[in-house]
Amino acid sequence: MHTFKGRDLLTLAELTPDEVAHVLDVAEEPADKRPEFEGASAALIFMKPSLRTRVSFEAGCVQLGIHPIVMGPHDAFSRHETVHDTVKVLERYVELIVLRTFAHSHVEEVAEHASVPVINALTDEYHPCQGLADLLTIRQHKGALQGLKLAYVGDGNNMAHTYLIAGALAGIDVSIASPAGYEPQASVVEQARAIAARYGTGSTLQLLGDPAAAVSGADVVVTDTWASMGQEEEHARRLQDFAGYSVDEELMSRADPSAIFMHCLPAHRGEEVADEVIDSAASVVFDEAENRLHAQRAWISLVL
Numbered sequence: 001m002h003t004f005k006g007r008d009l010l011t012l013a014e015l016t017p018d019e020v021a022h023v024l025d026v027a028e029e030p031a032d033k034r035p036e037f038e039g040a041s042a043a044l045i046f047m048k049p050s051l052r053t054r055v056s057f058e059a060g061c062v063q064l065g066i067h068p069i070v071m072g073p074h075d076a077f078s079r080h081e082t083v084h085d086t087v088k089v090l091e092r093y094v095e096l097i098v099l100r101t102f103a104h105s106h107v108e109e110v111a112e113h114a115s116v117p118v119i120n121a122l123t124d125e126y127h128p129c130q131g132l133a134d135l136l137t138i139r140q141h142k143g144a145l146q147g148l149k150l151a152y153v154g155d156g157n158n159m160a161h162t163y164l165i166a167g168a169l170a171g172i173d174v175s176i177a178s179p180a181g182y183e184p185q186a187s188v189v190e191q192a193r194a195i196a197a198r199y200g201t202g203s204t205l206q207l208l209g210d211p212a213a214a215v216s217g218a219d220v221v222v223t224d225t226w227a228s229m230g231q232e233e234e235h236a237r238r239l240q241d242f243a244g245y246s247v248d249e250e251l252m253s254r255a256d257p258s259a260i261f262m263h264c265l266p267a268h269r270g271e272e273v274a275d276e277v278i279d280s281a282a283s284v285v286f287d288e289a290e291n292r293l294h295a296q297r298a299w300i301s302l303v304l
Contacts, residue, residue: 004302008111008118010104011126012165013191017199020169024136027291027298035301036065042096042300044070046121047077050100052265052289053121053129057098060297064304069094077106087113095304117303119296124158124228125185130264131162132295135170137288138220141260146171146202151218151255153177153211153245154272155238156184159224159264164192164205171201177214179241183207211245218255222262223247223272239271248274252282260284 002022012020042061046054054070061068077086087110090097097114099107100121111118120128139145149172152163156178164184167174174192176184189205196203208214215221226242227235252261261273261283269275278285 002302004299005304006117007303008114008120009128009299009303010107010111010118010120012128012131012162012169013195015169017169017171017201020132020135020166023132023295023298023302024139026302027132027136027294028140029298031063034064034297035304037095037304038065040065040095040304041067041069041093042098043076043090043094044068044098044121045076045100046071047073047099047101047106048122050121052292053100056289056292056296057121060293060300063297064301066096066300066304083109084113090114091116096300119299122158125161125188127158127162127264129292129296129299130159131166132299133291134163134222134262134264134288135166136291136295137262137284138172138260140287140291141284142219147173148219149173149175149217149256150220150222151175151177151215152222152224153214153247153251154223154242155182155226155228157224157228159222160184161188163222164188165195167205168192168196168201168203169199171203172220173204173206175206175208175214175218177208177211177245179245180209182241211247211251212254215251215254219259220262221247221252221255221259224264225266225268226272242272246272246274247277249276252277252280262288265289 044057058068091114096117098119098121102124104123104125107120160176226238263285267273
């Protein structure tokens with residue numbers, strides 16, 4: 001039996017391979033099998049801007065009969081009230097807290113104090129909801145996850161961290177190509193390798209400097225923006241540092257002929273990805289965006 005009720009989702013490392021597979025299975029269940037939580041409410045707190053995350057969480061809540069209460073950075077955690085006190089008030093009103101914020105320690109502190117489930121809707125270090133949606137997308141297009149190769153080209157950011165852990169859990173080989181100085185955190189790499197070893201998934205994890213080597217033979221090619229939210233002032237420098245790391249037709253040609261292209265969006269066309277790739281038949285970016293709704297709705301239904 002899988003026990004999800006009342007659990008938080010801060011990183012994918014909190015799940016087992018079987019639990020990941022179960023969440024994906026629930027995400028694909030027909031609408032008539034969804035539970036309903038009439039009268040429940042969820043606090044959706046966004047400390048930074050959001051399109052896909054906000055709309056997918058709001059729509060998912062409504063589909064489950066949950067009333068979403070959306071708050072911005074001036075509504076919560078900004079009035080000189082402690083995180084403890086804010087959370088203790090919120091949990092008297094809602095059955096679920098969803099938080100999109102900057103420091104990962106913020107969502108950890110919220111979860112520490114909350115008696116209701118807390119979902120990380122993105123921090124500077126992890127994006128577990130996107131990770132579940134991406135695994136769902138890969139499974140839908142490839143039929144299975146075990147034994148595939150995923151190549152990530154770009155900044156060793158929260159998405160790179162999430163792919164390392166997701167790959168370790170799902171038995172996907174992950175190759176990450178980043179410029180010097182932009183590699184994923186060493187502690188996350190070691191954590192992912194430990195997860196693969198613990199569960200015997202067979203996943204191998206590589207950090208490379210050469211995008212062509214990373215993409216060679218890949219079943220899935222992924223990238224992300226070179227300057228994430230909060231890094232806009234670094235944009236000009238990052239354009240220089242990431243020269244040669246754009247996913248274009250030439251780079252995609254090194255992947256398996258049936259490879260799919262993914263991007264969590266928003267995409268900066270002409271920078272990390274070329275139009276001819278993101279608009280190609282290999283691109284599944286809008287299926288991927290849709291699956292945010294299905295994966296998050298599944299997780300909410302399980303923890304409530």
